[in-house]
Amino acid sequence: MSFNLALVPRREVSLIRQVLTPVLALVVALLIGGLIVWLMGRSPAKAFDVFLREPLTDPWALQEVLLKSTPLMLISIGLIFCFRANRWNIGAEGQFLLGGIFGGGVAIATHGLAGPWILPLMMLAGVAGGMLYAAIPAVLRNRFGISEILTSLMLVYVAELLLDYLVRGPWRDPKGFNFPQSVPFTDAAQLQPLFEGGRLHAGFALALLVVLVAILVFRRSLFGFAVKASGEAPRAANFAGFNEMRITLVVFLISGGLAGLAGMIEVSGQVGQLRPGFGQGLGFTAIIVAFLGRLSPVGAMLSSLVIAVLLIGAESAQVSLKLPFDLTRFFMGMLLLCVLAGESLNRYRLEFRKETA
Amino acid sequence: MGPERIRLSGITKAFGALKANDHVDLTLHAGEIHALLGENGAGKSTLMKILYGLLRPDSGEIRINGQRVSLPSPQAARAQGIGMVFQHFSLFEDFTALENIAIPLDGRIADAALRAEVEAKARHFGLAIALDRPVHTLSAGERQRIEILRALMQEPQVLILDEPTSVLTPDEAEALFATLDTLAGEGAGILFISHKLEEVRRLCSRATILRGGKVVAETDPRIVSAAELAALMVGEGVLDLRPAADHALGEPMLRLDGLSVAPEGVHGVALRDINLTVQAGEVVAIAGVAGNGQSELYAVISGEGGRVTSGQVRIAGQDVTRRDINARRALGAAFVPEARLGQATLPQGPLSENVILSWHATESLGRWLLDTVRTGAVARRVIERFDVRTPSADPQAAQLSGGNLQKYVVGREIERKPRLMIVDQPSWGVDARAATHIRQTLLDLAAEGAAVLVISQDLDEAMAMADRIAVMHGGHLSAARPVSALSRAEIGLLMTQGESPVRGAA
Ligand SMILES: Nc1ncnc2c1ncn2[C@@H]1O[C@H](COP(=O)(O)OP(=O)(O)OP(=O)(O)O)[C@@H](O)[C@H]1O
Numbered sequence: 001m002s003f004n005l006a007l008v009p010r011r012e013v014s015l016i017r018q019v020l021t022p023v024l025a026l027v028v029a030l031l032i033g034g035l036i037v038w039l040m041g042r043s044p045a046k047a048f049d050v051f052l053r054e055p056l057t058d059p060w061a062l063q064e065v066l067l068k069s070t071p072l073m074l075i076s077i078g079l080i081f082c083f084r085a086n087r088w089n090i091g092a093e094g095q096f097l098l099g100g101i102f103g104g105g106v107a108i109a110t111h112g113l114a115g116p117w118i119l120p121l122m123m124l125a126g127v128a129g130g131m132l133y134a135a136i137p138a139v140l141r142n143r144f145g146i147s148e149i150l151t152s153l154m155l156v157y158v159a160e161l162l163l164d165y166l167v168r169g170p171w172r173d174p175k176g177f178n179f180p181q182s183v184p185f186t187d188a189a190q191l192q193p194l195f196e197g198g199r200l201h202a203g204f205a206l207a208l209l210v211v212l213v214a215i216l217v218f219r220r221s222l223f224g225f226a227v228k229a230s231g232e233a234p235r236a237a238n239f240a241g242f243n244e245m246r247i248t249l250v251v252f253l254i255s256g257g258l259a260g261l262a263g264m265i266e267v268s269g270q271v272g273q274l275r276p277g278f279g280q281g282l283g284f285t286a287i288i289v290a291f292l293g294r295l296s297p298v299g300a301m302l303s304s305l306v307i308a309v310l311l312i313g314a315e316s317a318q319v320s321l322k323l324p325f326d327l328t329r330f331f332m333g334m335l336l337l338c339v340l341a342g343e344s345l346n347r348y349r350l351e352f353r354k355e356t357a
Numbered sequence: 358m359g360p361e362r363i364r365l366s367g368i369t370k371a372f373g374a375l376k377a378n379d380h381v382d383l384t385l386h387a388g389e390i391h392a393l394l395g396e397n398g399a400g401k402s403t404l405m406k407i408l409y410g411l412l413r414p415d416s417g418e419i420r421i422n423g424q425r426v427s428l429p430s431p432q433a434a435r436a437q438g439i440g441m442v443f444q445h446f447s448l449f450e451d452f453t454a455l456e457n458i459a460i461p462l463d464g465r466i467a468d469a470a471l472r473a474e475v476e477a478k479a480r481h482f483g484l485a486i487a488l489d490r491p492v493h494t495l496s497a498g499e500r501q502r503i504e505i506l507r508a509l510m511q512e513p514q515v516l517i518l519d520e521p522t523s524v525l526t527p528d529e530a531e532a533l534f535a536t537l538d539t540l541a542g543e544g545a546g547i548l549f550i551s552h553k554l555e556e557v558r559r560l561c562s563r564a565t566i567l568r569g570g571k572v573v574a575e576t577d578p579r580i581v582s583a584a585e586l587a588a589l590m591v592g593e594g595v596l597d598l599r600p601a602a603d604h605a606l607g608e609p610m611l612r613l614d615g616l617s618v619a620p621e622g623v624h625g626v627a628l629r630d631i632n633l634t635v636q637a638g639e640v641v642a643i644a645g646v647a648g649n650g651q652s653e654l655y656a657v658i659s660g661e662g663g664r665v666t667s668g669q670v671r672i673a674g675q676d677v678t679r680r681d682i683n684a685r686r687a688l689g690a691a692f693v694p695e696a697r698l699g700q701a702t703l704p705q706g707p708l709s710e711n712v713i714l715s716w717h718a719t720e721s722l723g724r725w726l727l728d729t730v731r732t733g734a735v736a737r738r739v740i741e742r743f744d745v746r747t748p749s750a751d752p753q754a755a756q757l758s759g760g761n762l763q764k765y766v767v768g769r770e771i772e773r774k775p776r777l778m779i780v781d782q783p784s785w786g787v788d789a790r791a792a793t794h795i796r797q798t799l800l801d802l803a804a805e806g807a808a809v810l811v812i813s814q815d816l817d818e819a820m821a822m823a824d825r826i827a828v829m830h831g832g833h834l835s836a837a838r839p840v841s842a843l844s845r846a847e848i849g850l851l852m853t854q855g856e857s858p859v860r861g862a863a
Pocket residue numbers: 372375377395396397398399400401402403404444746747748756757758759760761786788
């Protein structure tokens with residue numbers, strides 16, 4: 001006699017179930033995370049305090065959370081366009097860096113000048129940088145049928161090296177004691193805090209605006225419909241006359257443009273200069289965010305906030321609890337697994353079968 | 358009559374508010390070929406899926422060989438000796454026939470031992486199959502034979518066939534009937550679903566008729582006429598096709614001039630020097646055995662595919678050879694492709710959303726934001742006008758029964774009031790009444806001055822509808838000739854040998 005596990009499709013899934021699943025997934029992931037912390041000999045209660053309570057209650061930390069969620073939101077919304085269309089842009093990190101480089105380039109070129117036109121120009125440059133960089137995998141796919149997964153990913157490393165070269169070579173700050181970094185941006189090239197003494201800048205509002213537009217595009221626009229159709233049923237998209245190559249190019253441009261915008265906001269609003277490593281892997285984290293939000297704009301917005309809380313929590317946990325940053329990475333992976341598992345259990349029912357053989 | 362194999366009693370299954378099966382009783386004996394009849398959406402596939410363990414009944418009882426059983430999965434059903442051949446093919450395209458047969462046989466692989474067994478079984482039932490060719494290179498008839506052989510390999514005591522003949526040519530269907538007779542002669546019980554009543558009357562000794570999920574009659578189909586059967590199914594008689602009143606023909610709406618198309622992949626069919634004109638006001642049918650280039654022809658006319666190497670496609674007088682499907686729609690053309698799920702519709706999209714697919718480029722559906730009020734209204738009108746039976750007000754395409762989805766797709770295109778209508782297989786899997794309705798609508802459309810081109814494997818359909826018929830064979834299209842000037846024998850010859858008889862044979 002042996003036992004078999006089988007997944008049996010469910011016919012209907014209630015709305016309550018659909019809403020509760022991600023919440024439940026979060027709780028399960030927290031329990032597992034707590035267990036790991038406990039196994040490492042730290043207090044789970046303390047970890048919970050540092051990871052979740054502090055970022056959410058301390059006003060200073062709360063601002064940091066919103067700041068951190070801004071690039072995640074922008075990038076993951078862009079990625080949703082690609083993923084819904086079944087195109088795999090894995091290189092948002094590279095597009096994010098290029099956005100920073102282009103935006104930062106404008107800041108460096110206009111160093112010493114002032115005027116309200118500098119920031120908008122930087123934004124445009126950031127968007128253009130991300131778009132151009134994302135166009136490469138799209139064009140390679142359209143022209144030669146090369147997998148966009150590989151090309152977009154490999155271009156990340158090229159972008160990292162380009163940034164490295166720039167801040168060590170032509171764009172190095174002459175007064176920077178040979179550190180690999182550019183000149184600090186002037187005020188005209190930095191996004192200013194929204195209120196006195198705070199840190200939160202207009203980037204967050206911009207991200208929310210992008211979320212709103214994305215909701216509308218997917219719910220009510222022909223383009224959103226075309227993206228969905230081309231991802232779900234390419235033959236039906238072909239029947240509708242939606243041009244496959246054009247969709248590939250456009251979703252990559254949107255995704256690259258938003259990642260580029262995020263990169264510009266990051267260097268202008270957070271870092272204040274160009275230096276290696278300003279990307280922090282946010283372009284990769286945004287992939288998790290997009291899936292955690294089940295490829296919906298609202299979902300991506302919420303999960304950007306959740307992940308931002310964890311990232312901020314992790315920073316203080318490194319200091320106060322001496323917990324390694326990798327634990328946070330592990331936890332994000334855990335969270336994604338739990339959400340995907342919950343999703344599967346919504347669609348399928350687990351069944352134990354006794355077999356007599 | 359042999360011993361009782363299956364007894365279903367009081368089977369009920371609801372999808373939301375819709376009762377797809379409502380206290381259905383059915384008994385199947387050994388050696389019996391039992392027809393399950395009913396119009397589209399009557400609940401036939403649902404009942405069979407319950408018997409095969411794919412769906413669970415809400416209530417009711419299943420007895421097999423007198424024993425009460427529960428069937429939580431297809432494996433459980435197979436263990437009870439039940440085999441099923443589905444309405445939609447369920448084969449792996451890239452695997453060979455033999456590999457496809459091995460998959461559901463637990464613990465077996467496609468080795469020499471299995472090959473010997475399969476070959477023996479195929480000989481016994483007279484099923485000719487090339488076991489080593491990948492499935493995507495095979496015709497519909499060959500695929501159907503694999504499905505059947507696969508089911509037979511499990512030595513079923515009960516075999517369910519859900520519309521097995523809708524994609525077969527008459528010869529292939531004959532061969533299938535011989536197989537089923539042998540199988541029944543050996544004591545298996547067979548459940549047979551079909552909309553072709555004449556073949557049911559030849560093959561089956563009992564018929565259970567469903568209407569709206571309920572059993573309305575059980576009869577011996579050999580002693581009642583097809584018309585009576587149809588009347589039982591729909592509760593009223595099926596109307597005959599009403600030929601259009603005499604009307605003048607107008608300008609040519611579709612012209613193919615010396616059109617040649619390169620084959621798609623290794624197994625695609627190349628189109629060679631195709632010439633055809635369809636004038637406003639007439640119905641032209643393209644007959645032929647499936648796999649002779651009809652799909653390629655449809656694709657190159659609609660603009661969905663095909664690499665044209667020479668020649669032209671002209672719609673409403675304009676050369677559209679290099680233009681896309683929406684440019685052709687803008688000239689007044691409408692298209693109904695062969696695959697209704699996944700090509701003509703987005704499976705997970707509601708019917709209202711599916712309106713967008715073929716309407717967005719030519720009708721105004723809103724400038725910036727989609728006009729969902731309009732798409733909803735269009736879907737509702739199609740549902741009403743074409744009597745599409747839906748489980749809810751605006752269901753997903755995948756939730757409709759096969760025939761009802763076809764009605765929706767045809768209706769959606771007609772609702773656009775096209776001047777040129779291209780329909781690939783207008784009545785696949787559509788019940789007699791709905792098929793008549795669809796055909797009548799197309800005839801009326803022609804009478805109102807549209808040009809209609811129908812690609813059909815069903816010769817009866819082609820002859821009933823068309824003013825002129827052309828036959829497709831090996832990528833070549835015969836000259837279109839008036840139906841009145843053609844005999845069935847002549848068409849048959851064209852279908853099997855093409856236009857020019859083999860030279861040097863005499
Ligand atoms: N998964 C589902 N969800 C909701 N409704 C469904 C589902 N499957 C079938 N139905 C509905 O149940 C009814 C019966 O469908 P079924 O497929 O059994 O019809 P059928 O008799 O096989 O018709 P056809 O001849 O067109 O194949 C239809 O109204 C259909 O829309």
